[in-house]
Amino acid sequence: xxxxxRDKIALRSSFFAITVDLLLSAFxxxxxxxxxxxxxxxxxxxSLADTAGxxxxxxxxxxxxxGKQPSDRHERNESIAEIILAAIVFAVGAGIGYNGILRILxxxxxxxxxxxxxxxxxxxxxxxxxxxxxxxxxxxAKKINSGALMADAWHHRFAVVPxxxxxxxxxxAMLGVRILEPIASVIICLFILKSALSIFLGAIAKLTDRAxxxxxxxxxxxxxTEQEGVLSIDTLRTRMFDHELYIDAEIGVNGDLNLRAGHRxxxxxxxxxxxxxxxxxxxxxxxxxxxxxxxEQAEEMPK
Numbered sequence: 426x427x428x429x430x431r432d433k434i435a436l437r438s439s440f441f442a443i444t445v446d447l448l449l450s451a452f453x454x455x456x457x458x459x460x461x462x463x464x465x466x467x468x469x470x471x472s473l474a475d476t477a478g479x480x481x482x483x484x485x486x487x488x489x490x491x492g493k494q495p496s497d498r499h500e501r502n503e504s505i506a507e508i509i510l511a512a513i514v515f516a517v518g519a520g521i522g523y524n525g526i527l528r529i530l531x532x533x534x535x536x537x538x539x540x541x542x543x544x545x546x547x548x549x550x551x552x553x554x555x556x557x558x559x560x561x562x563x564x565x566a567k568k569i570n571s572g573a574l575m576a577d578a579w580h581h582r583f584a585v586v587p588x589x590x591x592x593x594x595x596x597x598a599m600l601g602v603r604i605l606e607p608i609a610s611v612i613i614c615l616f617i618l619k620s621a622l623s624i625f626l627g628a629i630a631k632l633t634d635r636a637x638x639x640x641x642x643x644x645x646x647x648x649x650t651e652q653e654g655v656l657s658i659d660t661l662r663t664r665m666f667d668h669e670l671y672i673d674a675e676i677g678v679n680g681d682l683n684l685r686a687g688h689r690x691x692x693x694x695x696x697x698x699x700x701x702x703x704x705x706x707x708x709x710x711x712x713x714x715x716x717x718x719x720x721e722q723a724e725e726m727p728k
Contacts, residue, residue, distance in 0.1 A: 450472040457547070460545075475580070524607075645661060654682075657677035670706060694708075
């Protein structure tokens with residue numbers, strides 16, 4: 426199976442999981458409000474945060490698969506959207522946690538409202554569906570041998586934990602231990618804050634331009650120079666955006682070659698780099714006559 430075909434299967438699987446997660450989150454939010462369960466509301470917020478973050482990344486992956494090259498402005502707007510999302514999630518999570526702590530410290534546990542049966546059903550459905558997504562994604566990952574998709578599968582496995590906590594809190598309250606419900610909401614709040622922090626730090630990392638590490642740069646140099654027709658590397662600039670690598674290379678070739686031959690060498694270099702280094706998002710190769718190569722010192726710096 427070709428790489429592009431595997432990427433399409435992985436993308437479809439991710440879209441399916443995101444759609445299911447969104448529907449499940451909406452159901453949990455509704456059931457939590459109607460069923461008087463802050464723990465379930467907290468679980469819904471946690472799921473929405475994870476799903477929104479995954480959706481942004483999958484949208485970017487789809488553009489790359491479609492052959493679209495997003496501009497720097499688009500990528501930075503994407504990061505800004507993630508920062509806004511993180512702030513909203515953090516504020517909502519902190520509010521839920523604060524409310525839960527107040528209910529615990531109040532001490533009037535007999536006055537805590539017992540969640541309704543709808544909340545219990547939603548919690549059970551959440552555990553079952555999230556576990557089902559783990560097995561679905563895991564099966565797809567093994568089928569196409571995708572490490573990224575397998576990572577998504579384990580993410581679903583870990584995402585079931587807040588749902589289990591909500592289920593314990595709701596069931597415990599219905600059985601008479603009412604304090605378990607606010608305790609569950611506070612614990613799930615910690616998951617929400619962690620998700621918000623992860624989204625925020627990831628967005629900041631994207632906005633901060635940095636060059637690739639020395640090992641990657643050396644690998645690039647060796648890969649480029651071994652291509653037929655490449656006589657020198659005049660300039661090599663690298664930039665990391667999240668986990669993706671952008672490359673701008675200027676190579677020296679025989680100055681007597683015609684334009685078509687020079688373009689063919691540049692294309693060979695680009696294809697070799699993209700084939701050997703999976704994290705390359707974009708590789709721009711410029712050709713100059715060999716007699717001019719070396720006039721400028723080669724460098725590795727953010728674009």
